Amino acid sequence: MMDQIQESRPVMAAKVALAKTVAAASGRAGHSGTTLPGGVIAAIDKGVIGRVSRWLPEGSVLVSATNGKTTTNAMIADILAREGMKVARNREGANLAAGVATALLKDASLTGRPRSDIGLFEVDEFALPEVAKQCSPRTVLLMNLFRDQLDRYGELEHIAERWRSAVMSLGSGTQAIFNADDPLVAAMATLRQDRTLCYGIEDTAAGGKVMQHASDSKYCTVCGNPFEYEIFYMGHLGKYLCPACGYSRPSPAIYAEKLAFDGMRGSRFDLVTPECTVSIKLPLPGLYNVYNALAAAACAFSLGIGPASVKDGLAAFSAAFGRVEQLVIEGKKVVMLLVKNPAGFNEVVRTLLTEPGKKSLLMALNDRIADGRDVSWIWDVDLEVVAPEIESAVTGGTRAGEMAMRLKYAGVDQSLLKVEPDLREALRQALRRTGEKETLYVLPTYTAMLALRQAIHQDFTTDRKLGDLVWK
Amino acid sequence: MEIRIAHLYPALLNIYADRGNIICLAKNCQWRGIDVVVDEFDLGKKPDWEAYDFFYLGGGQDRDQLLVCRDLAAMGSGLMEAVEAGAVLLAVCGGYQLLGEFYRTAAGETMEGVGLFRAYTVAGQRRCIGNVALESDMEGRRLTLAGFENHSGKTYLRDGQQPLGRVVAGFGNNAEDGTEGIIHKNAIGTYLHGPLLPKNALLTHHLLEKSLKHRYGPDAVLTAVEHALEDEALDVAVRLARR
Incomplete structure (x- = not known):
C-alpha cells in the first residue's frame, strides 16, 4: 500500500522545488503567486493535496x-x-x-513534509x-x-x-x-x-x-x-x-x-x-x-x-483584507466594507444604519469576472432603507451608472449622486465631498476594492503602511 | 389615474433580482402622479384577472419553475384571456419559457407550457451567459435594448411570430437565428433577465402607456419623465455587450 501512496523522495522533491520556483517567478512577474504554483503541480499531479496534507x-x-x-x-x-x-x-x-x-507546497520541505x-x-x-x-x-x-x-x-x-x-x-x-x-x-x-x-x-x-x-x-x-x-x-x-x-x-x-x-x-x-x-x-x-x-x-x-x-x-482580531478596514486618508476617516452579493450587502447596509447621522458614500461597482459579470444583484439589495440617510454618494467602477440608477430608484435625490467610473477620480471626489469630521464609507465589489487600494497607495497619504494592503 | 400590477410567483420566480422591474414600474408611476397597486400572487393564489393591467413573471431555479409550471396549468386560461383583452405582460427568462408551448429537457421529457406564446424551448448543451444588446421595432419605433442573459434553454418562435428584437450582440432566443424574445399583443417574453426595465427607459414607457390604455382607453397618454441616468446605464450595457 505504502508505495502507492508515497512517491519516491526525489520525485516529490522535484515537485516541491518546481512549485517554489514557479511561486518565486510568478511573484517577480507581478502576480501574487497564490495559485499558479499549485496549479502547475496540480496539473501534473492530482493527488498532491492529499499526499502533503496527510x-x-x-x-x-x-x-x-x-x-x-x-x-x-x-x-x-x-x-x-x-x-x-x-x-x-x-x-x-x-x-x-x-x-x-x-x-501546502509552499509550506512543505523539499521532501514534501x-x-x-x-x-x-x-x-x-x-x-x-x-x-x-x-x-x-x-x-x-x-x-x-x-x-x-x-x-x-x-x-x-x-x-x-x-x-x-x-x-x-x-x-x-x-x-x-x-x-x-x-x-x-x-x-x-x-x-x-x-x-x-x-x-x-x-x-x-x-x-x-x-x-x-x-x-x-x-x-x-x-x-x-x-x-x-x-x-x-x-x-x-x-x-x-x-x-x-x-x-x-x-x-x-x-x-x-x-x-x-x-x-x-x-x-x-x-x-x-x-x-x-x-x-x-x-x-x-x-x-x-x-x-x-x-x-x-x-x-x-x-x-x-x-x-x-x-x-x-x-x-484582538483585525479585519481581513478590505472587510471593515478603517483608515485615515488625507485626514479623513474612511471605512472600507467589501460587498459581493445581496446578503452581504444587506448586512453592510444594516451595519451602516447603526451609525447615527447622514452618510457620505463611495459605491464602487465593477463587473469583472471576480465580481460577477452580471450586476443584476444590486437590485436585490434593500438600499431603500439607507436612502434617506445618504448625504452624498459617488458611484464608481465599470458599472458606476447602474449603481447610481439603483440609488435613484431607492429614493436618493439625483442631486446627491455623482457618477465617476474612474475609481481614482471617484475616490478623490468622494473624499472632497466628505466633511472634516465625517466618515466616508467605501462599499466596493472585489476588483473595485483592489483598484481602490492601489489608488490609495499611489495618490494619497494615509495613517497605515499600505505595503501589505496593496495588491502586488 | 391608477395602474394595477399583478406580480406572479414573486417567492419562487425571483432569481435574477426581478424585484428591480417592479421597483422600476412603481417609481415610474409615482414620478408621473399615477397611483400604483402591486399585488403578489404566490403558489395557489389566483388573481382576479380582469382587475389588473400589468402581469409580471420572473425567472426561477429549475426546481421552483417546475412548481410554478404545475400551478400555472391549474390556474386555467385566465392569464391568456387577459392578454387577449389587451393587458400588458412581461415574462422574463424562466417565466418566458413557462408561457411557451412546451419545454423539452435534455432527457427528452416534455413539460407542457401555458401556450400563451407561440414558441417552444428545448434544453441546450451550452449555457448562454453574458451581456446582450438588441434592436427592437416597437410599433414602428426603433429601440435599442440591453441587459444580461443566463439560460441553457433554447427557444424557437413559430412561423410568423414577432421577436422582441434582433440580437446585435449576445445569444438571444437560441444563439442561432438572431432573434431575442417575443411580442404577442401587449405581452413580451424575453431572456433579458432581472432588472431589465430600469435601464431600458423607453421600453418601460411603452409598457406603462399600454397599461394606461388598457385601463382608460386608447386616448390615454403617459407623460414623459427625464431618464438621463437610465440612458447612461443603457449605453454602458450596450458597449459591454458589443465588446
Whole structure:
C-alpha cells in the first residue's frame, strides 16, 4: 500500500522545488503567486493535496460559505496562533484546489513534509467536494449558502447539491460543523450519523420578523412546503419550522446570546458551549461578524481549544483584507466594507444604519469576472432603507451608472449622486465631498476594492503602511 | 389615474433580482402622479384577472419553475384571456419559457407550457451567459435594448411570430437565428433577465402607456419623465455587450 501512496523522495522533491520556483517567478512577474504554483503541480499531479496534507500533525480544517469564509478563516488562524500552533493557510481569493495545493507546497520541505502543525483552508463553495475528497479533513466548517454570482456559480440549489455529496463522502473521522440557522446547510447535518456539531444564534432581540428581499431557501428542505419563521437574523438565516412535516432548526450545541451592538466599533455577546459560557468582545461591526466569530469559536471548540484563546483571539482580531478596514486618508476617516452579493450587502447596509447621522458614500461597482459579470444583484439589495440617510454618494467602477440608477430608484435625490467610473477620480471626489469630521464609507465589489487600494497607495497619504494592503 | 400590477410567483420566480422591474414600474408611476397597486400572487393564489393591467413573471431555479409550471396549468386560461383583452405582460427568462408551448429537457421529457406564446424551448448543451444588446421595432419605433442573459434553454418562435428584437450582440432566443424574445399583443417574453426595465427607459414607457390604455382607453397618454441616468446605464450595457 505504502508505495502507492508515497512517491519516491526525489520525485516529490522535484515537485516541491518546481512549485517554489514557479511561486518565486510568478511573484517577480507581478502576480501574487497564490495559485499558479499549485496549479502547475496540480496539473501534473492530482493527488498532491492529499499526499502533503496527510503529514500535517493536527490535520486540516476546511472552511466554506458564500459569505464570511475569509474573515472566519482569519479568526480561526488568530485563535490557533494563540495556542502556539503553526498554521499552513491559503490566502484569500486563492481558494480553489490549486490555491490549497499552493499553500501546502509552499509550506512543505523539499521532501514534501509540511513544516506547519495544522492546515487551515478557505475553500470556494463550488470547489468544496473536490478539495474535501483530496485532503480527508479533520474538520469541515459549513457556514451559509446565499445566492451569489449566478453567472459564475449557477443556481444555489446546484451548489447545495454539491455540498450534500461532499458531506456524504466525508470520512467517519471528520468533524462536520453546520450553521443551524441556515436551513439549507443545517439539513445536511442529517446526512451523517455522528461527529456533527451545530452552531447558531439564540437571541430573538437580534433578529426581525420580516424577511429581507434577497432571501433564499424559503421552502422546507425536506418536504418543499413553506417554512414558518419565528425570527429572521440575516436573509434566510433564522429560527424556522416547517408546519407541514415538522422539520425544524436543529438545537445548536454552541450558540451566541445576549448580543449587543456598538455601531462600527463592534459587538459583544455571550458564547455558550457545552462546557462553559464566555463573554466575547468583537471589534468588528454587524450581525454577520457575530456569525463569523461564532463559526470560528465552534471550529476551535471542535479542535479542543479552550475558551481563553477564543476570547483573546477574537478580541484582538483585525479585519481581513478590505472587510471593515478603517483608515485615515488625507485626514479623513474612511471605512472600507467589501460587498459581493445581496446578503452581504444587506448586512453592510444594516451595519451602516447603526451609525447615527447622514452618510457620505463611495459605491464602487465593477463587473469583472471576480465580481460577477452580471450586476443584476444590486437590485436585490434593500438600499431603500439607507436612502434617506445618504448625504452624498459617488458611484464608481465599470458599472458606476447602474449603481447610481439603483440609488435613484431607492429614493436618493439625483442631486446627491455623482457618477465617476474612474475609481481614482471617484475616490478623490468622494473624499472632497466628505466633511472634516465625517466618515466616508467605501462599499466596493472585489476588483473595485483592489483598484481602490492601489489608488490609495499611489495618490494619497494615509495613517497605515499600505505595503501589505496593496495588491502586488 | 391608477395602474394595477399583478406580480406572479414573486417567492419562487425571483432569481435574477426581478424585484428591480417592479421597483422600476412603481417609481415610474409615482414620478408621473399615477397611483400604483402591486399585488403578489404566490403558489395557489389566483388573481382576479380582469382587475389588473400589468402581469409580471420572473425567472426561477429549475426546481421552483417546475412548481410554478404545475400551478400555472391549474390556474386555467385566465392569464391568456387577459392578454387577449389587451393587458400588458412581461415574462422574463424562466417565466418566458413557462408561457411557451412546451419545454423539452435534455432527457427528452416534455413539460407542457401555458401556450400563451407561440414558441417552444428545448434544453441546450451550452449555457448562454453574458451581456446582450438588441434592436427592437416597437410599433414602428426603433429601440435599442440591453441587459444580461443566463439560460441553457433554447427557444424557437413559430412561423410568423414577432421577436422582441434582433440580437446585435449576445445569444438571444437560441444563439442561432438572431432573434431575442417575443411580442404577442401587449405581452413580451424575453431572456433579458432581472432588472431589465430600469435601464431600458423607453421600453418601460411603452409598457406603462399600454397599461394606461388598457385601463382608460386608447386616448390615454403617459407623460414623459427625464431618464438621463437610465440612458447612461443603457449605453454602458450596450458597449459591454458589443465588446
